[in-house]
Amino acid sequence: MSSVDVRARMNAIGVLKEKFKIILDQIQRGEKPTLVMPKRVLSNTIYDEKNKMLLLGPDVLRRSLIDVNEARKFMQTLLMASIIYEALVNNEYPTIRDLYYRGKHSIGYRDVDGKLVHENTWDEQKESDSVIRDLEVFMNVLREEMLILSKEKGKVVGNLVIKSGDDTIDLSKMGHGAYSIEPTPDLVEFKDVDAEYVLVVEKDAVFQQLHRYGFWRKYRAILVTSAGQPDRATRRFVRRLNEELKLPVYVLTDSDPYGFYIYSVFKIGSITLSYESERLATPSARFIGVSMTDVFGDEVFREVLDEVKEVGGFTKTALGKLKKKKPYLSESERRNYVIKAKQRDIERAVELVGYDVADKCVESSELRSKLKKKEGLTGYPWFRTPNWVRELCIFFKTLNKLEIEAMASKGLKFLADTYIPSKIEGGDWID
Amino acid sequence: MSSEAVEKYKAISPAEFFYKYKEIAGFANPARALYQTVRELVENALDATDSHGILPDIKVVIQRADPVQEFYRVTVEDNGIGIPPDIVPNAFGRVLFSSKYVLRQTRGMYGLGVKMAVLYGQMTTGRPIEVITSKREYRRIYFFKIRIDINKNEPVVLERGSWRKQRDWHGTIVSLTIEGDWGKAKARIKEYINRTATVTPYANIVMYTPDNEVILYKRVIETMPRPPKEVKPHPYGVDLEMLKMIIESSKEPTILEVLVENFQSVGEVTAKDLLSKAGIDPSSNPRDLKEDDLLRLINTMKSYNQFKPPSSSAISPLGVEVIKAGLTRMFEPEFVDAVTRKPSTYEGHPFIVEAGIAYGGKVPLSEADKPILLRYANKIPLLYDEGSDVITSVVKEDIAWDNYMVAFPAQLVLLVHVCSTKVPFKGVGKESIADVPEVRREIKLAISEVARRLRGYLTAKQKELETQRKVVHLAKYIPEIARSLEVIFSGDGFDKDTLVKRLVGIISAKTGIPENKINEVIRGVEIGA
Numbered sequence: 001m002s003s004v005d006v007r008a009r010m011n012a013i014g015v016l017k018e019k020f021k022i023i024l025d026q027i028q029r030g031e032k033p034t035l036v037m038p039k040r041v042l043s044n045t046i047y048d049e050k051n052k053m054l055l056l057g058p059d060v061l062r063r064s065l066i067d068v069n070e071a072r073k074f075m076q077t078l079l080m081a082s083i084i085y086e087a088l089v090n091n092e093y094p095t096i097r098d099l100y101y102r103g104k105h106s107i108g109y110r111d112v113d114g115k116l117v118h119e120n121t122w123d124e125q126k127e128s129d130s131v132i133r134d135l136e137v138f139m140n141v142l143r144e145e146m147l148i149l150s151k152e153k154g155k156v157v158g159n160l161v162i163k164s165g166d167d168t169i170d171l172s173k174m175g176h177g178a179y180s181i182e183p184t185p186d187l188v189e190f191k192d193v194d195a196e197y198v199l200v201v202e203k204d205a206v207f208q209q210l211h212r213y214g215f216w217r218k219y220r221a222i223l224v225t226s227a228g229q230p231d232r233a234t235r236r237f238v239r240r241l242n243e244e245l246k247l248p249v250y251v252l253t254d255s256d257p258y259g260f261y262i263y264s265v266f267k268i269g270s271i272t273l274s275y276e277s278e279r280l281a282t283p284s285a286r287f288i289g290v291s292m293t294d295v296f297g298d299e300v301f302r303e304v305l306d307e308v309k310e311v312g313g314f315t316k317t318a319l320g321k322l323k324k325k326k327p328y329l330s331e332s333e334r335r336n337y338v339i340k341a342k343q344r345d346i347e348r349a350v351e352l353v354g355y356d357v358a359d360k361c362v363e364s365s366e367l368r369s370k371l372k373k374k375e376g377l378t379g380y381p382w383f384r385t386p387n388w389v390r391e392l393c394i395f396f397k398t399l400n401k402l403e404i405e406a407m408a409s410k411g412l413k414f415l416a417d418t419y420i421p422s423k424i425e426g427g428d429w430i431d
Numbered sequence: 432m433s434s435e436a437v438e439k440y441k442a443i444s445p446a447e448f449f450y451k452y453k454e455i456a457g458f459a460n461p462a463r464a465l466y467q468t469v470r471e472l473v474e475n476a477l478d479a480t481d482s483h484g485i486l487p488d489i490k491v492v493i494q495r496a497d498p499v500q501e502f503y504r505v506t507v508e509d510n511g512i513g514i515p516p517d518i519v520p521n522a523f524g525r526v527l528f529s530s531k532y533v534l535r536q537t538r539g540m541y542g543l544g545v546k547m548a549v550l551y552g553q554m555t556t557g558r559p560i561e562v563i564t565s566k567r568e569y570r571r572i573y574f575f576k577i578r579i580d581i582n583k584n585e586p587v588v589l590e591r592g593s594w595r596k597q598r599d600w601h602g603t604i605v606s607l608t609i610e611g612d613w614g615k616a617k618a619r620i621k622e623y624i625n626r627t628a629t630v631t632p633y634a635n636i637v638m639y640t641p642d643n644e645v646i647l648y649k650r651v652i653e654t655m656p657r658p659p660k661e662v663k664p665h666p667y668g669v670d671l672e673m674l675k676m677i678i679e680s681s682k683e684p685t686i687l688e689v690l691v692e693n694f695q696s697v698g699e700v701t702a703k704d705l706l707s708k709a710g711i712d713p714s715s716n717p718r719d720l721k722e723d724d725l726l727r728l729i730n731t732m733k734s735y736n737q738f739k740p741p742s743s744s745a746i747s748p749l750g751v752e753v754i755k756a757g758l759t760r761m762f763e764p765e766f767v768d769a770v771t772r773k774p775s776t777y778e779g780h781p782f783i784v785e786a787g788i789a790y791g792g793k794v795p796l797s798e799a800d801k802p803i804l805l806r807y808a809n810k811i812p813l814l815y816d817e818g819s820d821v822i823t824s825v826v827k828e829d830i831a832w833d834n835y836m837v838a839f840p841a842q843l844v845l846l847v848h849v850c851s852t853k854v855p856f857k858g859v860g861k862e863s864i865a866d867v868p869e870v871r872r873e874i875k876l877a878i879s880e881v882a883r884r885l886r887g888y889l890t891a892k893q894k895e896l897e898t899q900r901k902v903v904h905l906a907k908y909i910p911e912i913a914r915s916l917e918v919i920f921s922g923d924g925f926d927k928d929t930l931v932k933r934l935v936g937i938i939s940a941k942t943g944i945p946e947n948k949i950n951e952v953i954r955g956v957e958i959g960a
């Protein structure tokens with residue numbers, strides 16, 4: 001077992017014992033045993049402007065055995081802690097599904113009327129997963145740091161040599177394949193690197209095309225894909241590349257609200273799991289594209305500006321000062337490649353940037369009234385920037401989206417040799 | 432009623448009258464007659480005991496008395512006060528002869544009960560009544576066979592005798608042979624005995640049936656209702672017939688003295704005031720007064736507003752203890768309570784309402800709209816005409832049961848007892864109580880009060896159950912929690928038993944639930960694989 005592994009185990013065991021010693025001491029002192037942890041709810045999620053990431057707020061949850069509503073969860077938390085503890089000391093790498101099975105058993109007891117009742121420690125995996133998340137916030141240790149595995153999804157190639165376990169792996173020698181980012185990215189050691197930046201692409205297919213094209217070798221990039229919604233390991237890995245190797249990170253996604261959101265998960269964190277952000281988010285990640293202005297230019301947006309005083313809380317003048325943008329696609333290419341946005345895409349866009357922007361930019365009054373039900377949405381602060389307001393306004397106005405594959409079908413060469421390099425060189429990204 | 436009709440009414444002998452109209456007294460057919468006979472004899476037996484401070488021992492024997500015909504011999508024995516031998520013939524052989532005309536709450540009141548049974552027996556089997564009786568202070572026991580001369584309303588003593596007492600016995604044994612229908616009457620008679628026993632937990636009651644069944648209700652308490660005291664009638668409650676009877680039986684020479692001596696709340700000053708208001712000379716001979724005078728006197732008495740209210744010492748409520756013991760003996764309920772209201776009056780008659788409630792245990796399930804109702808008037812169970820009884824309408828209309836956490840059907844028995852020197856019965860049947868506002872009000876108050884207490888119990892029970900649930904809910908997790916902590920801390924001087932003990936202590940301290948209860952739950956926990 002590698003020393004990193006051993007160190008990680010020792011650390012997790014230490015924290016676990018330390019945190020549960022508090023409970024033990026409470027019991028020994030005759031106090032009611034109470035787990036105190038940050039509240040893991042949306043209302044206790046705050047956007048840290050300074051560090052540009054989502055964090056848990058100051059609200060805490062007190063989970064006491066004496067509280068009838070919390071007793072079961074209290075038991076589950078201790079049960080889960082004991083299973084994780086056992087796995088750690090036994091040098092195991094359980095998955096969350098393993099933990100679910102290991103902890104699932106019945107508790108038989110006599111009801112008030114003397115009936116024998118059997119209750120499961122937990123019923124569905126949803127329940128035990130939630131307990132794992134509680135433990136992560138209670139101990140302030142991520143599951144990866146407790147050596148709990150999840151499915152591998154992310155992939156990486158590039159001029160990077162790593163050590164994983166006892167093996168040294170050269171990520172530039174993966175053939176047509178790629179290195180799967182392991183579920184315990186903290187156990188990876190970076191040995192040697194020769195790269196200028198990290199390019200994260202949302203789509204696996206595009207990753208493979210760029211890989212075969214030799215993109216990373218040509219442009220000295222480390223190429224990563226999250227294959228859709230990024231998992232924790234991929235985010236942690238990208239974060240380490242950025243933090244430890246000081247490589248700038250560029251994210252390439254579809255040109256639609258869902259792609260924009262994926263970018264924000266890398267950069268800021270996920271809204272529902274904000275407690276992980278501190279260690280998973282890469283606040284300096286840049287959105288390279290595909291942006292709406294890459295597809296449509298900024299003509300459309302200026303048309304809107306002619307008719308209003310402000311959009312998304314920014315004055316016409318402020319928005320007018322945004323860098324001019326020419327589209328990467330010709331009129332006819334555009335006609336060929338763009339797809340019509342679905343209602344789901346439109347609603348997601350409202351969530352990202354806020355109802356007021358939609359109200360200003362959507363042309364059809366029928367659609368505007370349809371969106372009325374979203375009136376309360378004010379958008380996420382990190383999307384309320386002039387650049388993103390422009391992007392989403394264009395989306396609302398055109399109600400079109402574009403998948404990166406379309407860029408690739410214009411010619412892989414175009415994507416690899418023109419689009420990406422020129423965007424990076426020209427500083428044409430959103431920060 | 433015109434005076435002419437009264438004349439005619441008086442023309443036939445009362446014995447003859449009741450002989451002809453036996454339905455009115457409950458002797459319509461052999462089944463009813465058997466039931467009614469048992470009732471009359473048992474009620475006389477109880478009157479002869481508990482009204483005189485004697486703990487009743489009552490034995491009822493019903494036997495087939497003829498191999499062919501449906502003749503039954505009903506024998507009721509009591510350990511009561513007995514009857515003086517010179518009274519026996521009249522008591523059992525003269526209709527309307529009673530020792531109970533005085534104002535005092537008793538079960539019997541009309542002075543005809545047992546004689547109806549005698550007449551019925553005479554009519555159907557031709558056999559006389561047999562009476563064996565002795566009072567405590569007598570050295571001898573007396574024996575009689577009597578029949579009634581219907582035309583003359585006179586007893587005919589067929590046989591009499593006496594013998595020396597061998598042991599210290601007192602009481603009365605009455606035997607009657609009548610035509611009956613045990614098959615049809617059985618259920619009712621058993622119910623009657625059961626319901627009687629419910630309010631006489633201080634009595635030993637045993638019944639031997641023709642089916643060779645022995646039904647026994649053993650005494651469970653020694654406390655008896657306080658015996659009723661004899662009181663003089665209150666002027667408000669007196670009618671013309673009663674006034675005539677009082678005058679007839681009085682020995683005072685003047686009407687003034689009659690009033691002072693025979694009525695409560697009437698002193699010399701009041702009596703003079705009344706007489707002058709009625710225009711009657713205080714010194715006149717009461718037996719010379721005309722019916723007109725008497726009517727005026729009655730009206731004056733009724734409108735006079737300075738009397739003290741009627742005394743309630745003549746009525747004998749069962750009392751809370753007796754009701755609770757009775758309901759407990761019958762139903763072994765989970766909860767029982769009772770209330771005796773303070774005395775009240777209607778139309779010059781004092782009355783008291785009592786209510787008892789029994790919940791759960793062996794109480795059967797009620798109907799869908801009301802509790803099981805046990806109605807009593809002067810300690811007599813009312814078995815018929817429940818629908819027309821004021822108690823029923825109070826229970827259905829005046830009580831919002833859901834306010835008392837009761838939803839029907841429920842395992843709920845409600846006992847209501849109305850006692851008075853004159854219970855306002857509906858009709859001669861004596862089976863239901865009339866809707867008299869004052870009485871209705873008291874019934875409602877009594878029921879509300881016991882219902883409130885039931886609610887108190889149910890609320891407490893619910894809370895208790897919630898606490899118990901809470902214990903289970905917390906304690907069932909202790910073994911798992913202890914096991915988990917043991918995994919993490921074993922080897923660090925961790926002791927699981929001490930930890931469990933501590934946890935139990937903490938839960939007990941924070942919830943107020945005793946440690947042994949928590950331990951009990953923990954012992955029942957099995958952690959599965």
Ligand SMILES: Nc1ncnc2c1ncn2[C@@H]1O[C@H](COP(=O)(O)OP(=O)(O)O)[C@@H](O)[C@H]1O
Nearest residue numbers: 475479522529530539540541542543544545603
């Ligand atoms: N078992 C008994 N013990 C003592 N006295 C009795 C008994 N049975 C009847 N009597 C007397 O006979 C009287 C007449 O009885 P009954 O005809 O039933 O009329 P009531 O019970 O209405 O007075 C009673 O008032 C009572 O004095």
Ligand SMILES: [Mg+2]
Nearest residue numbers: 475539544545
């Ligand atoms: Mg009688």
